[in-house]
Amino acid sequence: xxxxxxxxxxxxxxxxxxxxxxDTTLFLGPDPExxxxxxxxxxTPSEEECMDKYTDxxxxxxxxxxxxxxxxxxxxxxxxMGAAPGAKxxxxxxxxxxxxxxxxxxxxxxxLIFSALVHHPIKFIIKNWxxxxxxxxxxxxxFIHNDSRYGxxxxxxxxxxxxxxxxxxxxxxxxSTVHEGENGAIEPGGMPSMAETSFDEGLxxxxxxxxxxxxxxxxxxxxxxxxxxxPKLQYEDMKVKLFACMRLEQRIxxxxxxxxxxxxxxxxxxxxESVVTEVxxxxxxxxDMTVRTQTIxxxxxxxxxxxxxxxxVTKKDDRLIFDFSGTSPELTNRAINTQLPGMKGMVGQAFMxxxxxxxxxxxxxxxxxxxxxxxxxxVDCSYEAPxxxxxxxxxxxxxxxxxxxxxxxxxxxxxxxxxxAPWHNMINTFIWGGVxxxxxxxxxxxxxxNGMGGGARMDRDxxxxxxxxxxxxxxxxxxxxxxEEVPFLQLxxxxxxxxxxxxxxxxxxxxxxxxxxxxxxxxxxxxxTTQGSKVPTIQGLFGGYAGGSYPLCKVTDVxxxxxxxxxxxxxxxxxxxxxxxxxxxxxxxxxxxxxxxxDISKRGELYMISQGSGGGYGDxxxxxxxxxxxxxxxxxxxxxxxxxxxxxxxNEETFALDLEATEKLRADYRELRKQQGKPYAEFIKDHVxxxxxxxxxxxGSWNGDVDTIYAGSVDDKRDASNIGxxxxxxxxxxxxxxxxxxxxxxxxxxxxxxxxxxx
Amino acid sequence: xxxxMTEYLRIDLxxxxxxxxxxxxxxxxxxxxxxxxxxxxxxxxxxxHPSVIDPDKYKFTFCPDKDWVSIYEFYCPSCGTQMxxxxxxxxxxxxxxxxxxxxxxxxxxSHREEILEPxxxxxxxxxxxxxxxx
Ligand SMILES: [Zn+2]
Numbered sequence: 001x002x003x004x005x006x007x008x009x010x011x012x013x014x015x016x017x018x019x020x021x022x023d024t025t026l027f028l029g030p031d032p033e034x035x036x037x038x039x040x041x042x043x044t045p046s047e048e049e050c051m052d053k054y055t056d057x058x059x060x061x062x063x064x065x066x067x068x069x070x071x072x073x074x075x076x077x078x079x080x081m082g083a084a085p086g087a088k089x090x091x092x093x094x095x096x097x098x099x100x101x102x103x104x105x106x107x108x109x110x111x112l113i114f115s116a117l118v119h120h121p122i123k124f125i126i127k128n129w130x131x132x133x134x135x136x137x138x139x140x141x142x143f144i145h146n147d148s149r150y151g152x153x154x155x156x157x158x159x160x161x162x163x164x165x166x167x168x169x170x171x172x173x174x175x176s177t178v179h180e181g182e183n184g185a186i187e188p189g190g191m192p193s194m195a196e197t198s199f200d201e202g203l204x205x206x207x208x209x210x211x212x213x214x215x216x217x218x219x220x221x222x223x224x225x226x227x228x229x230x231p232k233l234q235y236e237d238m239k240v241k242l243f244a245c246m247r248l249e250q251r252i253x254x255x256x257x258x259x260x261x262x263x264x265x266x267x268x269x270x271x272x273e274s275v276v277t278e279v280x281x282x283x284x285x286x287x288d289m290t291v292r293t294q295t296i297x298x299x300x301x302x303x304x305x306x307x308x309x310x311x312x313v314t315k316k317d318d319r320l321i322f323d324f325s326g327t328s329p330e331l332t333n334r335a336i337n338t339q340l341p342g343m344k345g346m347v348g349q350a351f352m353x354x355x356x357x358x359x360x361x362x363x364x365x366x367x368x369x370x371x372x373x374x375x376x377x378x379v380d381c382s383y384e385a386p387x388x389x390x391x392x393x394x395x396x397x398x399x400x401x402x403x404x405x406x407x408x409x410x411x412x413x414x415x416x417x418x419x420x421a422p423w424h425n426m427i428n429t430f431i432w433g434g435v436x437x438x439x440x441x442x443x444x445x446x447x448x449x450n451g452m453g454g455g456a457r458m459d460r461d462x463x464x465x466x467x468x469x470x471x472x473x474x475x476x477x478x479x480x481x482x483x484e485e486v487p488f489l490q491l492x493x494x495x496x497x498x499x500x501x502x503x504x505x506x507x508x509x510x511x512x513x514x515x516x517x518x519x520x521x522x523x524x525x526x527x528x529t530t531q532g533s534k535v536p537t538i539q540g541l542f543g544g545y546a547g548g549s550y551p552l553c554k555v556t557d558v559x560x561x562x563x564x565x566x567x568x569x570x571x572x573x574x575x576x577x578x579x580x581x582x583x584x585x586x587x588x589x590x591x592x593x594x595x596x597x598x599d600i601s602k603r604g605e606l607y608m609i610s611q612g613s614g615g616g617y618g619d620x621x622x623x624x625x626x627x628x629x630x631x632x633x634x635x636x637x638x639x640x641x642x643x644x645x646x647x648x649x650x651n652e653e654t655f656a657l658d659l660e661a662t663e664k665l666r667a668d669y670r671e672l673r674k675q676q677g678k679p680y681a682e683f684i685k686d687h688v689x690x691x692x693x694x695x696x697x698x699x700g701s702w703n704g705d706v707d708t709i710y711a712g713s714v715d716d717k718r719d720a721s722n723i724g725x726x727x728x729x730x731x732x733x734x735x736x737x738x739x740x741x742x743x744x745x746x747x748x749x750x751x752x753x754x755x756x757x758x759x
Numbered sequence: 760x761x762x763x764m765t766e767y768l769r770i771d772l773x774x775x776x777x778x779x780x781x782x783x784x785x786x787x788x789x790x791x792x793x794x795x796x797x798x799x800x801x802x803x804x805x806x807x808h809p810s811v812i813d814p815d816k817y818k819f820t821f822c823p824d825k826d827w828v829s830i831y832e833f834y835c836p837s838c839g840t841q842m843x844x845x846x847x848x849x850x851x852x853x854x855x856x857x858x859x860x861x862x863x864x865x866x867x868x869s870h871r872e873e874i875l876e877p878x879x880x881x882x883x884x885x886x887x888x889x890x891x892x893x
Contacts, residue, residue, distance in 0.1 A: 287762075288863035292854045296846060298827060306827060306848060316860075407857055411764050413871060415880030458766070459879055499809050500821060505766075533819045535828040536808075536846055542766035543841040545830070548808030551819030579812040591812070591819040610821075618766050619841040641809055670839030677798025677834045680853075687801055687829075689850030696827060703852040 028206070030149040030383065034123045038116060038344045039367045040272045041100035047269040054266035063255055063267040067096050067105045070251035074244040075107035078176055083236040086179030089447045089475040093118060094244050095362070096252065096268070097173035101126050104268040106361040109473045111179070113153055113394070116348035116366045117341040118177050120151020121207040122161055135209060139165040142211025142242055146183065147204045149383055151341045154390050155201050156183050156190030160241035164249050166261040172268060174248035176241040181444040184228040185388060187598045188433025188443025193301035193529045194597050195386040196333040203227055211242060229433070229443045275364035280318040282356065283368070285412050290314045291404040295396045298535035300334040301389055301595030303731045305712070306692070307378065308700030309393065311400035315408060322347060322401065323372040325720065326701030329709050330381040332725040337381035338390035344371055346394040346470070350401040353472050355409070356416050376723040389529055395425040396537065398469050403539050421455035421462070421508060421541035421615030423469045426530035428550055428611045430516050433598065434524035437487040446514070447477040448493070448611065454509035456502070456544060456617035461627065462509030464496060465611055487521035490514055491560070492573050496636055497610040503645045504544025504616025505623050510636060511611020513575055517560050518601040525600040526607050528552055533593035537612070544616030551591045552609055553579050558587035559604030575608045620646050621666045629655045760873045762864060764857065767835070767842040768793060772865050784837035792855045794833055797842060799853065802830040
């Protein structure tokens with residue numbers, strides 16, 4: 001009796017302390033308890049009750065199917081009515097969330113990374129706004145959110161979140177998320193690579209109420225419109241998302257009518273728990289081992305530097321642990337960092353796209369998977385660090401996950417997809433902005449980013465320009481329709497860039513060339529935001545190679561539209577002819593890395609890029625020679641390179657293969673490998689160094705010691721558990737420093753005194 | 760029983776060795792790093808990824824920068840098959856990429872039939888070579 005009293009007072013005390021802390025919290029920032037946890041919430045007593053009441057799996061399954069079609073309907077609405085280019089090609093999710101905020105049923109198409117992270121803001125709303133008398137959560141309310149620090153991919157994605165009630169009781173949530181593009185950041189388009197602090201990233205919407213009685217509050221809307229470059233888009237898409245959520249609510253309420261709210265609750269909980277059980281069963285089928293891999297980042301999007309994404313995946317019984325220790329530290333004034341949920345979401349994407357695409361699209365698929373990260377690293381950055389280009393570290397996280405899991409999957413007797421080499425992982429596209437031919441201000445991007453080359457599979461080549469790693473089904477849009485709204489043309493497009501394939505027994509799918517040129521605006525510009533101009537961003541698989549590197553090529557001081565009128569023969573339809581032949585008199589030709597900050601373009605100047613290739617699979621010497629010839633005939637590779645890479649002999653006029661000579665070439669080459677290759681120990685002695693390259697800025701661990709992190713130079717070694725901030729010098733200041741030193745040296749040499757020697 | 764671990768490697772559960780699937784060569788102990796039993800060669804990126812645009816005129820050419828990335832190729836010492844390729848930082852140690860729990864593997868396969876040809880999984884796409892026939 002006395003112990004019980006003591007416990008009761010202790011609980012009362014605790015509650016009092018909690019209430020005091022809550023009342024005196026001056027700022028409800030991102031809550032680590034929420035955003036560091038990707039798992040489904042524990043079963044609630046109410047869910048337990050509903051599950052006891054509804055046990056008929058046929059009923060559960062029929063409700064789930066209805067909710068799934070409701071999500072597809074919502075998706076379709078947003079895709080058809082949304083104004084953002086992202087909406088038009090499926091950079092969307094519409095989903096139904098449990099009362100505790102777990103995303104349980106999501107639209108099957110479009111961008112799946114959302115499935116694993118848009119639940120965080122709902123949990124924030126539940127924790128903070130339900131009992132907050134100045135806010136509250138009521139029927140007809142809608143909440144908006146974009147700040148990735150409260151759980152999101154990046155701040156260009158905006159969500160609308162609606163609670164769904166039955167007779168005053170909160171049963172579930174409906175939400176819709178869209179990659180909106182423009183968000184008022186320092187560069188147009190919503191993903192500034194120039195952001196040096198989080199305050200350069202535009203709108204920072206923590207979850208807040210923007211809809212009451214199913215109506216958008218006009219005062220708040222006006223504030224949001226006033227903060228972005230595309231005020232009309234902001235309004236249109238908030239409405240579209242609200243209507244999609246309302247349609248979901250309508251479909252949910254139809255289930256209340258037919259089956260009752262408790263049956264729906266049972267269905268949601270049962271779905272989540274059964275997915276978790278199934279994922280654990282599938283993991284158990286994998287071999288117990290640790291697989292290690294890494295990818296190389298060659299750029300911060302501002303300057304070239306070497307950064308590492310490091311991954312060790314350990315599978316033991318039904319546990320699967322992704323350990324990102326040893327990854328590059330965050331760069332505190334660069335935009336390529338990601339918040340933890342973004343990285344996890346993208347690993348989830350790898351599973352949903354390429355490993356278990358048959359599982360329901362929801363949060364549960366990732367729930368049993370465990371993660372280890374070093375706080376303050378590129379994949380788990382601090383609150384202060386900008387993350388508007390989190391795609392960089394997110395995409396690399398996808399690739400290491402894809403590369404590592406392939407090595408687990410090969411031996412499994414049950415497979416749900418083909419084993420495949422890593423997909424291309426960068427959005428080689430143009431982000432654009434300015435004033436268009438109709439006088440409207442715009443900021444967004446070309447959907448060609450969706451054409452990433454597919455990885456080669458264990459029994460066939462990768463597909464060209466197929467799909468982005470973040471969506472299996474996404475469109476690249478109609479260029480002719482885009483041109484009605486944007487003042488530039490893609491003068492070359494959908495033409496494969498020859499000799500850029502990732503060789504292998506099966507080669508990776510390739511990407512196409514894009515040559516863009518502004519025509520009808522003198523306030524228009526482009527930016528590109530990818531890595532991989534110096535170092536491939538992916539790996540090949542089982543003896544296959546990665547794709548090459550991808551430059552940005554520019555031709556300035558030319559008006560190509562004039563050229564096309566007067567000397568059309570000077571215009572060539574490929575990057576290599578344009579750059580190598582230099583046929584425009586007086587024009588300047590230059591190459592750059594693909595992290596081009598927003599660049600104002602002039603009429604008729606050329607910006608040229610290529611999409612990337614997916615990774616190759618297997619030893620290129622095993623490639624079927626007829627496939628090699630087919631690639632030559634399709635203009636994917638030239639004869640000389642085909643011979644060099646694949647050791648095939650054929651008649652260059654008729655393409656008739658000489659199989660005997662090919663066999664001999666290949667046998668000879670295997671012998672050559674045996675002569676050139678060194679035994680492992682000898683190779684290590686000759687080639688492996690104790691420290692990273694001294695003359696290139698390097699960030700991350702070296703040779704497997706994940707406790708020590710290099711922070712940009714061989715002399716700057718830090719403790720991985722306490723990395724601290726890292727500030728990188730503005731590349732313009734670096735260049736000014738170089739030029740000043742050069743000038744000083746030249747002055748000295750020529751005996752010219754400095755004009756002003758005062759300090 | 761032998762378990763097919765990669766396109767070119769398998770583990771013999773009785774002898775506990777990594778073996779080459781092309782020529783049967785015994786690569787080394789399955790409890791260790793198979794790469795230690797292979798030949799290694801540092802490949803110049805220019806041999807694989809051509810400069811699509813003129814490297815004498817331009818800094819960025821579609822060919823990776825060999826000072827920024829190394830390509831390690833791993834060959835079977837007996838048949839010369841290229842079993843693995845690793846893109847890595849210049850001077851970096853090759854990765855111990857598959858550290859297998861051999862005892863767990865034995866236990867797992869004690870409940871399974873031996874598989875001689877790798878399982879491909881569901882087929883959902885039309886093969887490229889057959890596309891013209893329809
Ligand atoms: Zn062999």
